[in-house]
Amino acid sequence: MYQKGEQRRAHILRATLRLIGARGADAVTHRAVAEEACVPLAATTYYFASKEQLLEQTLLLAAREETERLERLVGELAPLSLGPCEWAAAVAAQLSTDLEAEPAKHVALFELALEATRTAVLKEEVREWQAAHLRLAELGCRAVGSSDPQLDARVVVAALTGLMLEQLSSGESNFGEAVMRPALERLFTQLARESETTVEPAAARIA
Amino acid sequence: MYQKGEQRRAHILRATLRLIGARGADAVTHRAVAEEACVPLAATTYYFASKEQLLEQTLLLAAREETERLERLVGELAPLSLGPCEWAAAVAAQLSTDLEAEPAKHVALFELALEATRTAVLKEEVREWQAAHLRLAELGCRAVGSSDPQLDARVVVAALTGLMLEQLSSGESNFGEAVMRPALERLFTQLARESETTVEPAAARIA
DNA sequence: CCCCTTCTGGTACATTCGTGCCATTCGGTG
DNA sequence: CACCGAATGGCACGAATGTACCAGAAGGGG
Numbered sequence: 089m090y091q092k093g094e095q096r097r098a099h100i101l102r103a104t105l106r107l108i109g110a111r112g113a114d115a116v117t118h119r120a121v122a123e124e125a126c127v128p129l130a131a132t133t134y135y136f137a138s139k140e141q142l143l144e145q146t147l148l149l150a151a152r153e154e155t156e157r158l159e160r161l162v163g164e165l166a167p168l169s170l171g172p173c174e175w176a177a178a179v180a181a182q183l184s185t186d187l188e189a190e191p192a193k194h195v196a197l198f199e200l201a202l203e204a205t206r207t208a209v210l211k212e213e214v215r216e217w218q219a220a221h222l223r224l225a226e227l228g229c230r231a232v233g234s235s236d237p238q239l240d241a242r243v244v245v246a247a248l249t250g251l252m253l254e255q256l257s258s259g260e261s262n263f264g265e266a267v268m269r270p271a272l273e274r275l276f277t278q279l280a281r282e283s284e285t286t287v288e289p290a291a292a293r294i295a
Numbered sequence: 296m297y298q299k300g301e302q303r304r305a306h307i308l309r310a311t312l313r314l315i316g317a318r319g320a321d322a323v324t325h326r327a328v329a330e331e332a333c334v335p336l337a338a339t340t341y342y343f344a345s346k347e348q349l350l351e352q353t354l355l356l357a358a359r360e361e362t363e364r365l366e367r368l369v370g371e372l373a374p375l376s377l378g379p380c381e382w383a384a385a386v387a388a389q390l391s392t393d394l395e396a397e398p399a400k401h402v403a404l405f406e407l408a409l410e411a412t413r414t415a416v417l418k419e420e421v422r423e424w425q426a427a428h429l430r431l432a433e434l435g436c437r438a439v440g441s442s443d444p445q446l447d448a449r450v451v452v453a454a455l456t457g458l459m460l461e462q463l464s465s466g467e468s469n470f471g472e473a474v475m476r477p478a479l480e481r482l483f484t485q486l487a488r489e490s491e492t493t494v495e496p497a498a499a500r501i502a
Numbered sequence: 503c504c505c506c507t508t509c510t511g512g513t514a515c516a517t518t519c520g521t522g523c524c525a526t527t528c529g530g531t532g
Numbered sequence: 533c534a535c536c537g538a539a540t541g542g543c544a545c546g547a548a549t550g551t552a553c554c555a556g557a558a559g560g561g562g
Binding site for chain 2: 243245256
Binding site: 092117118119130133138139 | 548549550551552553558
């Protein structure tokens with residue numbers, strides 16, 4: 089009983105997410121959300137105590153969904169014992185198709201990161217979110233035989249974040265994979281290379 | 296003659312930048328900017344045709360300043376023929392101190408990237424900005440003897456972007472270097488490692 | 503059946519917003 | 533000196549905003 093409300097609440101969150109992706113976080117007003125969700129104005133104030141809460145909850149939703157999605161992806165890929173290049177191809181394919189399918193969600197996630205700069209609650213959430221990313225990347229790094237999976241995971245997460253932002257902010261539509269795959273191949277293969285000797289700073293430099 | 300105006304214009308842009316860093320892009324209103332800059336309300340409309348122009352110009356300013364700063368940094372470092380670890384240390388030090396000195400500017404730059412998602416003019420600017428980054432990174436990659444400087448530059452730029460965002464959105468204040476330096480060391484040393492043989496996908500995987 | 507909580511949808515209001523207007527001052531030029 | 537464009541600053545207007553309020557529909561439990 090009384091579960092209709094939850095559906096409407098979710099519907100409003102979806103609409104807000106679409107709005108953030110299309111017109112930015114500052115386009116999120118009660119009226120704009122209400123129109124996007126096709127609900128009366130009062131609905132948005134009924135389900136959310138304030139505009140800030142609405143925005144916050146929407147960003148949390150996006151972050152959690154994305155984390156689940158990634159967990160599923162790594163869960164599928166990890167048991168296959170792929171090499172670095174296959175990992176790169178799989179990850180690049182997944183990310184670029186997802187970027188094109190739901191750019192709004194990913195834009196929203198970056199908005200989340202920026203909002204977190206100013207909001208303690210969100211900062212905490214971003215930390216958990218990144219921790220999840222690190223765990224997943226670490227799993228992947230272990231799978232390709234990284235010699236320092238924790239450190240490499242950090243590098244990989246940072247690189248993926250940067251590539252995604254690049255695609256969103258300056259990419260032509262749908263050439264994402266062409267850019268991401270070679271970069272990821274290169275990154276993964278180089279990180280996966282075993283150090284035959286302990287790395288000595290100057291030794292890696294060409295004479 | 297009549298150069299006072301330019302100063303005031305610049306003053307307003309600075310204030311706007313501070314505002315973006317402190318309270319986000321949607322906190323940029325004529326009134327808020329005027330107060331932050333200690334100028335009357337009409338000044339912001341006198342120097343900028345609209346709120347959007349004000350925001351846009353501010354972001355362009357930040358992007359160009361940052362590019363110049365990076366060019367200076369690479370210009371200093373490149374002739375020293377450093378190894379990957381020294382590069383990592385220098386870059387990590389520079390970025391983390393700068394992140395702490397002027398977080399507002401870097402937050403603003405990410406806001407720029409997000410706005411570019413929706414604004415054609417900004418998207419073009421972001422492209423130029425990233426092209427500059429790529430050129431600089433490529434220079435650095437060449438300096439450490441990368442076997443594919445263009446590709447590696449892409450990876451490096453993405454990783455740096457990701458690390459910066461991580462620091463801004465979830466980092467404790469001022470432990471940036473402790474996080475960034477090891478990651479960069481790892482990335483640079485692995486990228487700098489020569490491939491003795493042509494990289495063959497499966498060969499890099501541990502048996 | 504009635505009641506009470508949940509939910510709906512319409513409206514009102516104070517505040518804040520972007521922007522246009524205009525009288526005034528400044529500072530260099532003729 | 534007079535002049536004139538550049539710059540200033542105060543103000544007002546219409547539009548949009550967040551949110552409170554309220555009258556009622558819905559629908560399951562007594």
